[in-house]
Amino acid sequence: xxxxxxxxxxxxxxxxxxxxxxxxxxxxxxxxxxxxxxxxxxxxxxxxxxxxxxxxxxxxxxxxxxxxxxxxxxxxxxxxxxxxxxxxxxxxxxxxxxxxxxxxxxxxxxxxxxxxxxxxxxxxxxxxxxxxxxxxxxxxxxxxxxxxxxxxxxxxxxxxxxxxxxxxxxxxxxxxxxxxxxxxxxxxxxxxxxxxxxxxxxxxxxxxxxxxxxxxxxxxxxxxxxxxxxxxxxxxxxxxxxxxxxxxxxxxxxxxxxxxxxxxxxxxxxxxxxxxxxxxxxxxxxxxxxx
Amino acid sequence: xxxxxxxxxxxxxxxxxxxxxxxxxxxxxxxxxxxxxxxxxxxxxxxxxxxxxxxxxxxxxxxxxxxxxxxxxxxxxxxxxxxxxxxxxxxxxxxxxxxxxxxxxxxxxxxxxxxxxxxxxxxxxxxxxxxxxxxxxxxxxxxxxxxxxxxxxxxxxxxxxxxxxxxxxxxxxxxxxxxxxxxxxxxxxxxxxxxxxxxxxxxxxxxxxxxxxxxxxxx
Numbered sequence: 115x116x117x118x119x120x121x122x123x124x125x126x127x128x129x130x131x132x133x134x135x136x137x138x139x140x141x142x143x144x145x146x147x148x149x150x151x152x153x154x155x156x157x158x159x160x161x162x163x164x165x166x167x168x169x170x171x172x173x174x175x176x177x178x179x180x181x182x183x184x185x186x187x188x189x190x191x192x193x194x195x196x197x198x199x200x201x202x203x204x205x206x207x208x209x210x211x212x213x214x215x216x217x218x219x220x221x222x223x224x225x226x227x228x229x230x231x232x233x234x235x236x237x238x239x240x241x242x243x244x245x246x247x248x249x250x251x252x253x254x255x256x257x258x259x260x261x262x263x264x265x266x267x268x269x270x271x272x273x274x275x276x277x278x279x280x281x282x283x284x285x286x287x288x289x290x291x292x293x294x295x296x297x298x299x300x301x302x303x304x305x306x307x308x309x310x311x312x313x314x315x316x317x318x319x320x321x322x323x324x325x326x327x328x329x330x331x332x333x334x335x336x337x338x339x340x341x342x343x344x345x346x347x348x349x350x351x352x353x354x355x356x357x358x359x360x361x362x363x364x365x366x367x368x369x370x371x372x373x374x375x376x377x378x379x380x381x382x383x384x385x386x387x388x389x390x391x392x393x394x395x396x397x398x399x400x401x402x403x404x405x
Numbered sequence: 406x407x408x409x410x411x412x413x414x415x416x417x418x419x420x421x422x423x424x425x426x427x428x429x430x431x432x433x434x435x436x437x438x439x440x441x442x443x444x445x446x447x448x449x450x451x452x453x454x455x456x457x458x459x460x461x462x463x464x465x466x467x468x469x470x471x472x473x474x475x476x477x478x479x480x481x482x483x484x485x486x487x488x489x490x491x492x493x494x495x496x497x498x499x500x501x502x503x504x505x506x507x508x509x510x511x512x513x514x515x516x517x518x519x520x521x522x523x524x525x526x527x528x529x530x531x532x533x534x535x536x537x538x539x540x541x542x543x544x545x546x547x548x549x550x551x552x553x554x555x556x557x558x559x560x561x562x563x564x565x566x567x568x569x570x571x572x573x574x575x576x577x578x579x580x581x582x583x584x585x586x587x588x589x590x591x592x593x594x595x596x597x598x599x600x601x602x603x604x605x606x607x608x609x610x611x612x613x614x615x616x617x618x619x620x621x622x623x624x
Contacts, residue, residue: 191559191562194516199520200503200513200516200517200519200520201503201504201517203516205506205510205512205513206512206513207512208509208510208511208512208547208548208549208552209551209552209555210512211511211512211515211552211555211556211559212512212515212516212559213515213519213559213563214515214516214519214520214523215519215523216520216523219523219524219527220527225523225526225527229563229566229567232566232567233562233563233566236562236565236566237558237559237562237563237565237566238558238562239555239558239559239562240554240555240558241551241552241554241555241558242551242554243554243587243590243591244558311551317587320590333581333583334550334580334581334583334584335550335583335584335587338548338549338550338551339549339551
């Protein structure tokens with residue numbers, strides 16, 4: 115399997131598409147060609163790093179491509195590569211922010227290759243903040259097998275203890291991978307995953323301070339997140355967990371269906387629960403390394 | 406591949422050390438008494454191959470360019486370009502100015518910005534300073550702050566990969582503290598600005614070799 119960043123190139127005209135694909139490949143990208151929104155949708159998966167698309171396609175336009183990409187791979191970079199001037203393009207929705215490279219400038223394909231190669235390797239169009247050391251962090255998370263961890267009773271016991279100790283609806287331990295939070299243990303609900311742009315833990319892993327949201331409806335970061343309403347998360351407290359190198363791999367959290375405050379004593383207790391989870395994870399890693 | 410530059414961006418007349426290419430800075434403080442001026446001064450370039458792309462959200466393009474010139478910017482339409490989203494523009498000059506009807510149209514702003522960036526680049530001005538002055542209307546007009554997050558990832562991503570410099574101004578008093586803190590996550594460093602009896606002070610967090618205590622700014 116190639117280590118090169120993967121790019122989907124969507125242009126309707128076969129010869130133009132082949133020329134674009136050649137230039138992208140010369141820039142070190144693994145290119146897959148598609149000619150329509152339909153074929154792009156079929157080819158899309160989470161391994162795609164970047165999508166380069168014409169605006170006019172036989173079965174839709176560039177914004178249809180953006181919608182298709184966001185539904186499968188929300189952080190993937192999309193680049194509009196078109197002869198249309200920006201002012202000639204219809205206006206997209208606020209969630210359709212994209213990169214744009216005009217085809218009418220000289221050597222536009224080479225410029226596109228430059229922008230795409232850099233973007234595919236280094237840029238995200240995620241709708242959330244990403245830690246500065248994301249690459250190292252993701253490598254650290256990949257060291258853990260969530261399914262294996264989920265089978266361990268210790269995490270279930272801890273989260274069960276947390277729900278009764280704090281008198282809350284749900285307590286969980288989650289690991290944050292590239293696209294979603296995956297729950298190792300979850301007491302009070304049967305959540306398996308939550309997309310990163312919906313998860314409050316996306317913010318928790320950014321700081322070593324305890325994250326408290328007393329009322330999601332009153333916090334502008336979360337007031338419009340439908341997934342939190344569907345999961346009945348009205349209040350939240352979470353502490354990030356790190357590996358021994360300091361990479362934030364996930365969080366230990368409390369949620370409730372009602373607005374709620376946490377005393378300093380409760381937050382100290384939450385920190386102790388998180389320390390315990392961190393220790394358990396370190397122990398599992400050590401056992402894995404020794405095996 | 407694009408040419409990688411090691412030349413750091415410098416700030417004439419400001420008590421700041423040069424910063425490495427690809428850096429994005431959040432300038433915070435009261436917009437009317439210091440932060441806006443600081444943002445514009447950080448965007449002034451004396452580089453022969455330096456260009457500036459301004460996203461004007463709180464004033465129209467003409468006023469923004471006048472302010473830029475007053476704070477030391479050189480108005481050369483080939484190298485200074487504006488995306489006007491302040492809804493006030495009447496006769497808009499030339500190719501160097503694009504309009505977007507509302508600060509809520511983040512997709513439109515992003516595309517116009519990339520278009521102007523590419524025009525600047527194609528004219529040979531490859532050390533591009535980007536200014537968003539200010540972020541406040543983008544946040545206020547967006548129903549869901551996650552759209553602004555995506556916009557910021559896209560813009561700072563381009564600045565980072567193109568070895569540019571990004572300067573975004575935000576008045577922290579206009580937003581909830583949590584929003585200011587989360588927006589700050591998208592930047593490499595933060596320049597706090599305050600005005601004390603007409604004189605400006607600044608301090609920097611998040612970057613090495615910069616003044617971390619309040620430091621007077623010369624005029």
